[in-house]
Amino acid sequence: MSRILIIAEHDGQSLNVSTAKCVTCAQAIGGDIDIAVFGKGIEAIAAEAAALESVASVIAVDAEHLAAPLAANWAAEALALADGYSHLLGPSTTQGKDLMPRIAALLGVNQISDIMAVNTANSFKRPIYAGNAIIDVEVPNGAVVVATVRIASWSAAASSGSGSVDVRAADSEAVAHTRYIGLKSGGGERPDLQSAQRVVAGGRGVGSEENFKIIYSLADKLGAGVGASRAAVDAGYVPNDMQVGQTGKIIAPDLYMAFGISGAIQHVTGIKDAGTIVAVNKDSEAPIFEIADIGLAGDLFTVIPELEKLLA
Numbered sequence: 001m002s003r004i005l006i007i008a009e010h011d012g013q014s015l016n017v018s019t020a021k022c023v024t025c026a027q028a029i030g031g032d033i034d035i036a037v038f039g040k041g042i043e044a045i046a047a048e049a050a051a052l053e054s055v056a057s058v059i060a061v062d063a064e065h066l067a068a069p070l071a072a073n074w075a076a077e078a079l080a081l082a083d084g085y086s087h088l089l090g091p092s093t094t095q096g097k098d099l100m101p102r103i104a105a106l107l108g109v110n111q112i113s114d115i116m117a118v119n120t121a122n123s124f125k126r127p128i129y130a131g132n133a134i135i136d137v138e139v140p141n142g143a144v145v146v147a148t149v150r151i152a153s154w155s156a157a158a159s160s161g162s163g164s165v166d167v168r169a170a171d172s173e174a175v176a177h178t179r180y181i182g183l184k185s186g187g188g189e190r191p192d193l194q195s196a197q198r199v200v201a202g203g204r205g206v207g208s209e210e211n212f213k214i215i216y217s218l219a220d221k222l223g224a225g226v227g228a229s230r231a232a233v234d235a236g237y238v239p240n241d242m243q244v245g246q247t248g249k250i251i252a253p254d255l256y257m258a259f260g261i262s263g264a265i266q267h268v269t270g271i272k273d274a275g276t277i278v279a280v281n282k283d284s285e286a287p288i289f290e291i292a293d294i295g296l297a298g299d300l301f302t303v304i305p306e307l308e309k310l311l312a
């Protein structure tokens with residue numbers, strides 16, 4: 001039977017929803033599911049993890065050198081816990097993509113990326129070519145599966161479980177070659193783009209960095225995260241961590257609102273799992289309307305103020 005260990009993602013305050021999505025993927029694999037929470041002062045986060053449906057136990061490793069999500073330190077601790085587990089899973093987020101390959105390398109196995117569906121305990125589906133094709137990838141029998149889970153493909157496990165929590169000291173030591181300097185967050189108080197339930201995004205049609213204020217303003221009224229097309233990033237309107245799409249972030253919010261975005265395949269790849277897609281574009285022939293649930297042919301500089309009036 002499979003024994004699955006999920007490495008939790010969190011910000012030191014609360015569990016990231018991507019961990020609950022990894023649990024749903026683990027349920028599809030089947031077997032015992034444990035979660036490892038690394039950090040300092042993480043009892044509340046461990047309790048959140050233990051409440052996820054189907055989680056048997058949470059191993060909360062409380063140590064100063066694990067306080068920051070430094071992949072080099074976390075990977076060493078994951079290695080110390082890995083014995084006896086058939087699967088080690090993490091989310092396909094920026095943090096997970098940093099951490100999981102290191103764990104795979106330390107275990108001497110290849111990493112499986114972006115699990116979007118489970119065929120068997122060692123065979124999985126993942127997207128390739130910007131989501132235009134799906135392939136089956138198989139791990140040799142007996143090898144440990146180390147994988148990232150494509151969070152846009154899975155819903156979050158419910159918080160109806162009652163796993164145990166084991167708080168313990170670290171088995172690993174701080175690595176010497178990498179130091180944590182600090183975290184600079186560009187998004188301020190706005191929800192994180194990758195886990196936000198609502199995202200408002202702007203494209204080249206927004207026209208300038210100054211004009212992007214209109215996108216931030218609407219996002220703040222909706223409690224939404226803010227995204228952008230690559231053209232908007234390349235033009236310098238916004239920083240590149242806001243890019244959505246094939247070479248940016250793959251997201252699956254309940255609501256995605258695209259303003260002045262044409263709908264190129266590389267952009268659409270990043271949003272096609274969103275619940276409801278709303279598009280506003282002054283070109284009624286723009287390809288974004290082919291995938292939008294709600295489309296409005298209009299000028300974003302007219303539409304957004306009107307939307308804001310209605311929201312007020």
Ligand SMILES: Cc1cc2nc3c(=O)[nH]c(=O)nc-3n(C[C@H](O)[C@H](O)[C@H](O)COP(=O)(O)OP(=O)(O)OC[C@H]3O[C@@H](n4cnc5c(N)ncnc54)[C@H](O)[C@@H]3O)c2cc1C
Pocket residue numbers: 202203204205206228229230231232243244245246247248249259260261262263264265266267270280281282283286298299300301
């Ligand atoms: C290998 C590769 C990877 C890529 N990865 C990504 C990626 O990850 N993400 C990504 O987004 N792109 C990516 N691209 C780029 C992609 O092909 C497009 O060039 C890009 O998405 C276009 O961005 P855009 O829609 O903002 O700009 P445009 O295509 O220029 O569209 C701007 C739109 O704004 C509309 N508009 C203009 N003014 C207004 C207004 N006042 N009101 C309303 N609408 C208005 C126009 O009608 C137009 O449809 C990639 C390309 C390649 C080759």
